[in-house]
Amino acid sequence: MMHKAGFVNIIGKPNVGKSTLLNVLLGENLAIVNPKAQTTRHRIKGVLNGTDYQIVFSDTPGIMKPAYKLHHKMLDAVNETFTDADVMIYVAEIGETEMDDGLKEKLKTLKVPVFLVLNKMDTINQEQLENALQHWKSVFDFTTIIPISALHKFNTAFIIENIIKHLPFADAYYDKETLTDRNERFFVTEILREKILSLYQKEIPYSTEVAIVYFKDEPNISKIGTVIYVERESQKAIVLGHQGKAIKRLGTEARKSMETFLGRKVFLEITVKVQDGWRDNDAALKKFGYE
Ligand SMILES: Nc1nc2c(ncn2[C@@H]2O[C@H](COP(=O)(O)OP(=O)(O)OP(=O)(O)O)[C@@H](O)[C@H]2O)c(=O)[nH]1
Ligand SMILES: [Mg+2]
DSSP, rough: OEEEEEEEEESEEEETHHHHHHHOOOOOOOTTOSSSSSOOOOOOEEEEEEESSEEEEEEOOOOOOOSHHHHHHHHHHHHHHTTSSEEEEEEETTTTTOOOHHHHHHHHHHOOEHHHHHEEEGGGOHHHHHHHOOOHHHHOOOEEEEBTTTTTTTTTHHHHHHHHHHHOOOOSSTTTTTTTTOOHHHHHHHHHHHHHHHOOOOOGGOOOEEEEEEEEEEEEEEEEEEEEEESSSHHHHHOOHHHHHHHHHHHHHHHHHHHHHTSEEEEEEEEEETTTTTOOOOOHHHHOOOO
């Protein structure tokens, strides 16, 4: 039997459900998901294997107007996916109607199939869905338009069927045991970031970056030391909370989630440091893993 393989890259505006979709397609909770926008900051690859195919999905940061160097790095991660895509998936949420002209041009020149995945259809009725489908046909010449609900895992298998039709014949890019290109350390920092997004409000999640200082696997436990970087002293006080209550809660929730992810006990240490203006600092961004 001939084998098919290729890169399927998931792009779209912030918060439309790209990471939720990646997780559903893979059947694994790989990427962090959150109601706040700009949750994803890096490209994350996830590998799906069938008997005669391999799909290498990429989740990407949401496409936005950049305000910081951090945002430019995030957009670089999106742009990188234009260089290796075999299929592009543009995710839009119900209610969204426009697509950036520059993006349309780039997708046209790419000459690979471009799917529109219309997400969150659980939030509307049949008539609204039909109107949305009609509207999107006039926006761009998509290869196919697939309405789904990633949250309810509705119609997502249909995306895979369509991808396979358009995949080139090729050998697998990754061995069959590989789920992702990212390591445990990366996902551990993502888990801590996700808890920060969930537990803190306003600018705190956006002013925060997470780094690992040590990660020691002992026979019955992983000992993990982390630093949360914020931009100002006032933010450090908020992250710590009155009598350290906020950070204590953060530590407990993050540790539990890490234990589930790693499948073993975790000792988690969190230190909060101020790194003035890290979002606009090339050296700091490099240190935090933005290439
Ligand atoms: N109602 C509804 N909500 C959804 C659906 N899919 C995702 N969501 C919610 O939308 C929010 C954003 O989901 P994410 O998967 O983090 O979105 P994203 O596009 O990766 O966001 P960024 O990484 O910030 O660009 C979360 O609160 C999800 O639970 C859906 O099908 N229906
Ligand atoms: Mg995301």
